Amino acid sequence: MSERRFRVPSPRSGAAKVAGIVGATVGVAAAGMALERFLVRRAKADPADRYADEPFGTQRYDESCQIEMPDGTDIHVEVVEPTRDAGRHPTVVLVHGFCLDMGTFHFQRKMLAERGDYRIVAYDQPGHGRSGRLETGEYDLAVLGRTLRAVIDRTTPEGPLVLVGHSMGGMTIMAFAELYPEMFGDRVVGTVLMATSGGLLAETKLVVPALLGRAGGPLLFMVNNATRYGGTFIDRARRSASDVAWLLTRRYGFGSPRPSPALVSYVEEMNSRTSADTVTRYLRTLATHSRYPALAALADTPTLVLVGDKDMITPVVHSEEILRRLPGAESVTIPDSGHVVMLEHADEVNAALLDFLERLPT
Numbered sequence: 001m002s003e004r005r006f007r008v009p010s011p012r013s014g015a016a017k018v019a020g021i022v023g024a025t026v027g028v029a030a031a032g033m034a035l036e037r038f039l040v041r042r043a044k045a046d047p048a049d050r051y052a053d054e055p056f057g058t059q060r061y062d063e064s065c066q067i068e069m070p071d072g073t074d075i076h077v078e079v080v081e082p083t084r085d086a087g088r089h090p091t092v093v094l095v096h097g098f099c100l101d102m103g104t105f106h107f108q109r110k111m112l113a114e115r116g117d118y119r120i121v122a123y124d125q126p127g128h129g130r131s132g133r134l135e136t137g138e139y140d141l142a143v144l145g146r147t148l149r150a151v152i153d154r155t156t157p158e159g160p161l162v163l164v165g166h167s168m169g170g171m172t173i174m175a176f177a178e179l180y181p182e183m184f185g186d187r188v189v190g191t192v193l194m195a196t197s198g199g200l201l202a203e204t205k206l207v208v209p210a211l212l213g214r215a216g217g218p219l220l221f222m223v224n225n226a227t228r229y230g231g232t233f234i235d236r237a238r239r240s241a242s243d244v245a246w247l248l249t250r251r252y253g254f255g256s257p258r259p260s261p262a263l264v265s266y267v268e269e270m271n272s273r274t275s276a277d278t279v280t281r282y283l284r285t286l287a288t289h290s291r292y293p294a295l296a297a298l299a300d301t302p303t304l305v306l307v308g309d310k311d312m313i314t315p316v317v318h319s320e321e322i323l324r325r326l327p328g329a330e331s332v333t334i335p336d337s338g339h340v341v342m343l344e345h346a347d348e349v350n351a352a353l354l355d356f357l358e359r360l361p362t
Contacts, residue, residue: 051262057103059122060113067154069126075147076130077123078102079155080109083116088362090160090189091119095148097167097195098282099274101129103266104166107346108353118357121155123147125172127278129270139282141289144168145175152187162190162357166342167314168282170196174291181297190360192304192353195311195339197318198325199290245272255310255338263343295325303329304356306349308337330356 061078068074082089092112096104102122112118124131126139126147152161165173170193177184184191249268250259303326307319316333323331332352334345342349 049260049262051260054106054262056106056262056266059103059106059109065154067123067150069143069147069150071134071143072132073126073134074132075123075126075151077121077151077155080113080120080122082119085117089118089357090162090360091121091156092162092164092357093148093152093156094120094122095163095165095169095172096122096125096128097165097169098286099128099271099279100166100267101125101270101273103129103270104169104340105164105342106266108164108342108350111350111354119156121151123151125168127282128274133275133278134281137281138284139278141171141175141285141291142179144172145177145179148172148176149180159187160189161187162192162360163188164192164194164353165196166194167196167339168286170194171198171286171289171291174198174294177297178291178294181294184297184301188301190302190304190356191298192306192356193319193322194306194349195308195314195319195341196322197289197314198292198295198322252312253338253340254344255308255336256344257336259338259344263340267340267343292321292325295322298326299328302356302360304332304352305329306332306334306341306352308334308339308341308344310337311339311341313339 059078060080062081063079065077065079066074067077094102094105094109096102101124102109105122109120109122112120125144127133148163163173163176165171173191173193246264246268249271250264253267254264305319305322305326307314307316309316319331319333323329334341334348337345337348
């Protein structure tokens with residue numbers, strides 16, 4: 001009878017296979033990161049970038065202050081006083097969106113300040129920019145509405161107002177309207193809602209979940225398990241993937257085929273300065289946002305609804321639903337523009353905003 005021999009694989013050979021797989025994976029990842037760095041460097045090296053020398057993050061102001069909210073959060077506020085025709089126009093209050101700061105309205109603030117006939121109030125939402133973070137608990141849109149009221153009471157206790165909100169800033173205005181409907185028509189004489197939503201969540205995803213879902217499973221897993229890993233861990237992961245973040249910002253924040261690299265970098269920097277802890281603690285309130293009834297407070301107040309036609313975060317359908325609830329509102333859709341429409345197509349947005357402001361009753 002012939003003898004059959006079976007070879008038992010040695011543990012070392014199995015380990016070698018694992019090591020080979022790991023090595024190959026690391027190699028592929030390194031190659032991918034190298035490609036991303038190359039693509040980002042090439043995209044940023046655009047000699048035709050009209051904003052390459054724009055001093056983003058530096059705006060003149062006449063007064064700045066910190067407002068302490070009841071929960072202890074300090075809110076950073078800046079005020080630009082008019083240099084002529086004082087009192088003829090309403091004060092313009094700028095309310096920025098999620099993962100951004102007051103610099104979102106860089107070009108609108110610059111335009112109005114240079115004209116000199118509008119008073120401007122800008123502030124950083126809680127957990128954003130130079131405002132403080134909550135010590136405990138989650139952020140809530142009702143709290144953001146009360147924060148807006150505190151800013152108004154501190155900076156503009158009397159006189160007409162125009163509220164301008166982008167994305168979550170528009171939702172903040174809706175929460176403000178829900179809490180203080182009596183302010184509209186009396187104090188608030190105009191409202192501008194840019195790239196925002198009243199809560200149309202069944203049809204489309206909103207804000208960060210949409211971005212992370214498109215970015216892939218690992219990032220979504222990190223956000224879903226944020227409390228387990230902790231904000232510090234996630235912040236380090238975000239910094240290590242900065243090139244990916246830049247490419248994602250360009251892809252999902254802008255609508256033009258070749259947006260200004262300087263603008264993309266500016267938006268990505270604002271995103272990256274917003275801590276992961278702040279991001280995760282805002283997700284629930286954004287995901288449950290539904291304030292269509294609050295729009296009734298705006299029914300008799302001039303309202304401008306503005307959106308980019310290629311907005312992938314709050315698509316045009318969100319603005320269309322707001323317009324359906326406010327049939328008297330004006331509508332402006334900016335071609336080839338994404339979510340940060342007021343930065344990407346500043347000239348068009350400035351023209352629409354100024355036209356709206358100049359037609360308000362004085």
